[in-house]
Amino acid sequence: MNFGRRTLLQFAGGSAAGALFTPIPWRLLWDSAVWTQNWSWIPKLPRGEVTEKFSTCTLCPAACPVKARCVGNQPVSLTGVAATAESNGALCPVGLAGHHLPYHPKRAVLPFRRRSVNGKVAVSPLSADEAAAAIAERLNALPAGQSTVILDERPGRVTSRIYQTLAAKLPRGEYVTSPQTEGGTLAKLESLTGTPAAMNMAGADLVVSFGTPLLDGWGTPGRVFAARDRFRLIQVEPLLSRTAAAADLWIPVYPGTEAALALGLLNLLTGAASGWTPEKVQSVSGVPAESVARIAAELKAAKAALVIADGDPGGGAFSPDEQSLFAALNLAVDSAVHPCGVPRVTRPIEALPDASIGVLLCDAASSGAGTPWRVIARKLAPAAMVVSLSPFLEGYGRHAELIVPAPAYLESLQEVPTAPDAPAAGFALAPPLIPARPGATEPAEFIARLAGEPVTLSVELKKHVEALHATGKGEVVRYAGGEVTPVKDFKTSDELWNALNQGACWRQGLPAGMYASKPSARLLQAAVQSAERRLAAGGQTDPARPLMLITTAWRATAGNAQVSPLLTKLYQESELREPGNSAAIHPDTSQKLNLKHGGQAILTTACGSCPVAIVVDAGVMPGVVSAVIGPTVDSIGAAPRNGGSTIGDICAPDGDAPWRVTSAQLRRA
Amino acid sequence: MKHSGKISFFAGFAVMLAVGWAGFPRLLYRGTPQPLSFSHKVHTGEKAGMKCEDCHVLRASGSFGGVPALESCAGCHAAPMTGTAPEKRLIDNYVTPNREIPWLIYSRQPDNVYFSHANHIRLAKLACKQCHGDHGDTDTLRPYQEDRVSGYSKDIWGSSISRISFGRGRRDGMRMDDCVSCHREHKVSDSCLACHK
Numbered sequence: 001m002n003f004g005r006r007t008l009l010q011f012a013g014g015s016a017a018g019a020l021f022t023p024i025p026w027r028l029l030w031d032s033a034v035w036t037q038n039w040s041w042i043p044k045l046p047r048g049e050v051t052e053k054f055s056t057c058t059l060c061p062a063a064c065p066v067k068a069r070c071v072g073n074q075p076v077s078l079t080g081v082a083a084t085a086e087s088n089g090a091l092c093p094v095g096l097a098g099h100h101l102p103y104h105p106k107r108a109v110l111p112f113r114r115r116s117v118n119g120k121v122a123v124s125p126l127s128a129d130e131a132a133a134a135i136a137e138r139l140n141a142l143p144a145g146q147s148t149v150i151l152d153e154r155p156g157r158v159t160s161r162i163y164q165t166l167a168a169k170l171p172r173g174e175y176v177t178s179p180q181t182e183g184g185t186l187a188k189l190e191s192l193t194g195t196p197a198a199m200n201m202a203g204a205d206l207v208v209s210f211g212t213p214l215l216d217g218w219g220t221p222g223r224v225f226a227a228r229d230r231f232r233l234i235q236v237e238p239l240l241s242r243t244a245a246a247a248d249l250w251i252p253v254y255p256g257t258e259a260a261l262a263l264g265l266l267n268l269l270t271g272a273a274s275g276w277t278p279e280k281v282q283s284v285s286g287v288p289a290e291s292v293a294r295i296a297a298e299l300k301a302a303k304a305a306l307v308i309a310d311g312d313p314g315g316g317a318f319s320p321d322e323q324s325l326f327a328a329l330n331l332a333v334d335s336a337v338h339p340c341g342v343p344r345v346t347r348p349i350e351a352l353p354d355a356s357i358g359v360l361l362c363d364a365a366s367s368g369a370g371t372p373w374r375v376i377a378r379k380l381a382p383a384a385m386v387v388s389l390s391p392f393l394e395g396y397g398r399h400a401e402l403i404v405p406a407p408a409y410l411e412s413l414q415e416v417p418t419a420p421d422a423p424a425a426g427f428a429l430a431p432p433l434i435p436a437r438p439g440a441t442e443p444a445e446f447i448a449r450l451a452g453e454p455v456t457l458s459v460e461l462k463k464h465v466e467a468l469h470a471t472g473k474g475e476v477v478r479y480a481g482g483e484v485t486p487v488k489d490f491k492t493s494d495e496l497w498n499a500l501n502q503g504a505c506w507r508q509g510l511p512a513g514m515y516a517s518k519p520s521a522r523l524l525q526a527a528v529q530s531a532e533r534r535l536a537a538g539g540q541t542d543p544a545r546p547l548m549l550i551t552t553a554w555r556a557t558a559g560n561a562q563v564s565p566l567l568t569k570l571y572q573e574s575e576l577r578e579p580g581n582s583a584a585i586h587p588d589t590s591q592k593l594n595l596k597h598g599g600q601a602i603l604t605t606a607c608g609s610c611p612v613a614i615v616v617d618a619g620v621m622p623g624v625v626s627a628v629i630g631p632t633v634d635s636i637g638a639a640p641r642n643g644g645s646t647i648g649d650i651c652a653p654d655g656d657a658p659w660r661v662t663s664a665q666l667r668r669a
Numbered sequence: 670m671k672h673s674g675k676i677s678f679f680a681g682f683a684v685m686l687a688v689g690w691a692g693f694p695r696l697l698y699r700g701t702p703q704p705l706s707f708s709h710k711v712h713t714g715e716k717a718g719m720k721c722e723d724c725h726v727l728r729a730s731g732s733f734g735g736v737p738a739l740e741s742c743a744g745c746h747a748a749p750m751t752g753t754a755p756e757k758r759l760i761d762n763y764v765t766p767n768r769e770i771p772w773l774i775y776s777r778q779p780d781n782v783y784f785s786h787a788n789h790i791r792l793a794k795l796a797c798k799q800c801h802g803d804h805g806d807t808d809t810l811r812p813y814q815e816d817r818v819s820g821y822s823k824d825i826w827g828s829s830i831s832r833i834s835f836g837r838g839r840r841d842g843m844r845m846d847d848c849v850s851c852h853r854e855h856k857v858s859d860s861c862l863a864c865h866k
């Protein structure tokens with residue numbers, strides 16, 4: 001046998017064939033796949049002791065207690081706390097991935113200034129001192145008729161009180177709140193009667209919800225779901241939302257005509273809105289006359305009813321005029337509303353004159369709503385300075401001249417005020433679980449510097465806890481184990497402070513007795529007149545834009561809020577929700593406009609146009625376009641910023657109801 | 670020669686089979702001895718009569734304590750009990766200077782895996798042996814074998830490079846597909862978020 005090149009090749013061929021029958025290629029495939037996940041530059045969690053820590057979620061107003069599983073002091077997963085009635089073990093998807101937010105791709109790490117130079121945007125980093133000096137310079141030269149405004153999207157906090165004090169110290173300072181906060185109906189009730197109101201959902205037997213995503217991102221999810229089996233839910237809204245699908249009864253209504261149904265109900269219950277017969281309601285709102293009568297009968301028969309009209313986080317709030325009517329309905333029935341809670345100080349930004357803000361200081365907290373920037377922008381004077389005091393570059397930061405980074409969720413001691421659906425006043429601390437990044441500044445402390453009134457947030461929070469302790473009222477629920485301790489059993493305020501810092505919430509006891517007596521004739525009359533006024537004003541449609549655009553968003557995923565990209569990827573890939581910038585229309589509308597499911601179209605309103613993906617959905621009323629405005633590409637920090645408009649950008653601000661319904665046109669792209 | 674081509678081919682084939690099945694596994698893993706010799710058998714045997722959960726505790730919170738901390742060992746071995754060489758090393762090198770023993774964990778899962786011992790022991794009522802084999806009866810600690818490419822322990826892949834095990838009464842390996850197939854067999858959730866939280 002001769003050994004030559006040929007033999008070698010034959011041997012090599014045999015080896016190659018043999019290799020396929022060994023583990024070598026298959027095992028190396030697996031190993032190299034794992035190897036690529038373990039490259040040295042991929043951040044790794046430290047190894048360490050596995051512990052449990054507790055905090056409170058501050059990502060939306062719901063205030064869910066949180067249990068963090070930590071490895072070597074690093075939170076690696078968050079879950080709800082089963083032992084408390086505040087959470088019942090539930091967190092929403094945003095909260096479940098909240099520990100990702102400090103590492104969000106659009107995290108602001110240094111203060112910076114954005115300036116337009118020769119038509120181009122130039123960005124330059126600066127120190128917090130330089131940022132403060134730049135703002136002070138602007139404040140000193142504030143033109144007459146312009147104001148300095150602190151925008152607080154989470155009213156009811158100790159921080160909010162600090163802001164109110166500081167606003168008085170700033171040149172023509174104003175304190176304003178978000179155009180939309182959950183608890184709008186209760187806030188209206190309080191302003192009509194002068195008594196703080198809270199709802200006892202656990203005691204309700206009937207809930208009539210006007211466009212509020214009760215089962216899909218409203219209130220504290222664990223509390224709402226725990227009470228769900230006990231109440232009958234009637235959902236009034238123009239589309240078959242997830243809440244509508246899970247409700248006992250869905251009542252479709254033309255967008256913007258919810259007040260007509262409320263007037264009809266008030267008429268049947270009190271006789272106050274004469275003329276609003278079920279037939280008239282049907283002609284205005286599309287709700288069948290027999291449904292109007294049926295809801296009224298159910299409200300009359302209920303022992304503890306609730307009418308909630310807080311609206312969708314992406315859909316805009318009902319106007320104060322409409323809210324008066326919903327509040328009056330709560331007074332007209334045997335209600336599950338209690339005289340309880342803390343007074344709500346809200347001053348929606350709509351109350352300011354247009355083009356009046358010279359310097360806008362935006363706090364980091366999000367109301368959970370996807371407020372379109374246009375709603376805020378119309379209040380800005382030309383060349384106004386917008387300062388975003390947020391941990392992120394996006395949200396309101398996208399429109400800011402100055403960004404001063406704040407600590408992200410879980411990075412600093414925060415506070416959590418009463419949740420919108422809480423049956424009584426509450427307060428919790430959100431102790432930090434990870435160290436804040438150097439360079440992050442507490443927004444209240446930064447604004448205090450501008451006002452020349454140094455403030456340390458933790459000191460103010462401690463004073464608040466001391467005041468709670470001094471009252472001796474209420475009880476403290478510890479998240480670890482759910483143990484309940486009356487406040488009077490804490491010997492010192494330090495003991496109470498320590499308990500709250502380890503994960504606990506304070507809550508007021510449930511009050512005895514019902515809310516105010518039946519509504520006065522004057523109150524009813526005023527509510528009816530204002531709602532009629534609103535209906536008349538909203539009745540005109542633009543023939544060039546015959547469709548009605550309504551928007552929805554997942555709470556705390558749009559506006560000034562950011563969301564974990566990982567979470568969003570999961571839900572997008574599983575198609576659990578429509579992605580942002582999709583527009584759902586009824587099959588009849590799609591046929592009429594010759595638009596196909598999955599096709600591209602251009603959505604146009606008086607404020608601009610934007611491309612959308614069409615979804616044909618029989619759960620949307622004909623003539624209506626339902627669009628998703630959150631999460632957006634910006635809030636997930638995923639894509640390079642959309643150079644064009646998003647649906648949120650083209651929603652038209654409308655008087656005192658920020659952006660509920662917009663006339664729109666849809667055509668094939 | 671008439672069949673020389675076939676002979677060369679099959680020689681290459683056979684050599685590769687030998688290399689692949691006998692040489693490759695040796696090459697793939699890097700063995701590292703444990704810092705201390707430890708006999709599970711002595712501790713769980715009649716004399717000491719301990720159970721797995723005496724040292725590998727499930728805390729009151731439901732979380733798993735994992736490999737016991739030094740204080741568990743020091744509880745009995747603060748002073749010599751048996752006078753053996755490993756015990757002397759334990760006391761001199763770790764207990765006296767109060768230094769944790771840097772055990773190498775055979776069953777260490779990657780960081781992205783959330784595994785609840787409480788669920789598997791308390792709810793599913795699985796015996797430790799089901800996943801860890803006869804580890805509790807061994808007299809010495811075998812060297813920790815690290816896959817040179819992936820960095821994982823050999824126990825994750827399983828003792829057999831082919832991942833075929835016969836009649837062992839337990840699963841050999843702790844890869845994701847081992848978890849998934851067991852979950853499917855027992856008709857429990859095998860969704861991504863069950864383990865990747």
Ligand code: SF4
Pocket residue numbers: 057058059060061062063064090091092093094095096219220221556
């Ligand atoms: S509902 Fe709000 S507070 Fe609760 S987990 Fe979700 S984001 Fe956090």
